[in-house]
Amino acid sequence: KDGISKNIDSIFQSEKFALLRLKIEKLSNLKSDLYELETNLDTVIFDTFKEFKMSEILNSLNINGAFFEFLNDKLKHYEKNQKSKLESLEKVLQSLKNQDANILNSFEENLEKIEKLKQLEMGLLNAD
Numbered sequence: 001k002d003g004i005s006k007n008i009d010s011i012f013q014s015e016k017f018a019l020l021r022l023k024i025e026k027l028s029n030l031k032s033d034l035y036e037l038e039t040n041l042d043t044v045i046f047d048t049f050k051e052f053k054m055s056e057i058l059n060s061l062n063i064n065g066a067f068f069e070f071l072n073d074k075l076k077h078y079e080k081n082q083k084s085k086l087e088s089l090e091k092v093l094q095s096l097k098n099q100d101a102n103i104l105n106s107f108e109e110n111l112e113k114i115e116k117l118k119q120l121e122m123g124l125l126n127a128d
Contacts, residue, residue, distance in 0.1 A: 020048040 023044045027037060 016048065016051055020045065023048070 024041065027040050027044060030037070030040075032040070
């Protein structure tokens, strides 16, 4: 970790980074509209970072491919677990929808039976 921190510090203390800071400061002092300022900042930052030679920086940081592989595996495992949980929730939701449909059907059938019983009751009361 200390080596990585030192390498990162050396990047941000380099002449290129100091020059970038000066360019940004100069742009911020200019009287220009926001759009022009944003465009100029984008150009200056992009051009300066092209000079940084990122592949050399990554090599100097000793970024290990195995570490990224480990992170990627963890991410895939997490995504798989989340997908499994989502599928389980969808099944529960579908089951609840089916139960609701069954309850509604039973309720409607019961209402029909109650109506028939009322008709029978009326028929019996009128038969007397």
